Amino acid sequence: MPTAAPALTSNAQALTQALGAAVRAQRKGLRVSATALAEAAGVSRVTVYRIEKGEPSVTLGAYANVLTALGLGLKALPESADATSAAPLGWLPARVRLADYPQLRALAWHVPGAEALSPAQAWSLYQRNARHLDAAALTPAEQQLIQALQQAFADDGAPPHSPDGV
CATH class of the missing domain: 1.10.260.40 (lambda repressor-like DNA-binding domains)
Structure with a gap:
């Protein structure tokens, strides 16, 4: 029992x-x-x-x-008193669906038949092509995804390098 x-x-x-x-x-x-x-x-x-x-x-x-x-880890992190994100701290989807993120879909034009990417692949595309991102066209969900990917993969905590500061 x-x-x-x-x-x-x-x-x-x-x-x-x-x-x-x-x-x-x-x-x-x-x-x-x-x-x-x-x-x-x-x-x-x-x-x-x-x-x-x-x-x-x-x-x-x-x-x-x-x-x-499942290849996941578990971390104990302090709660942020001013957290405004709906997604939990450190949240990442198992697969990033291109249909849910218009800017990422545009960056992944050269990936044949891709409907979803791993979080690492998505971060790599954002990093390499940040100069092509339209910051004004980023949806709130895509902004949250970029923040979560940055938190998970950025070595120095720096955002994707772009002139727009995205």
């Missing part, structure tokens, strides 16, 4: 649910079944389901095994 879930604050509950959603998005993005992930992580399929739902009673070890099997 599973351990009773500890009482959570609303912030803690949102955090576990966001972590579960990130696990699910990465698994889906990699096109891995829950059963295959469970086998790779050494946990049951039900545990994977519970992790994806953000249940707090799942052991940290099970979360760590699943994250490792």
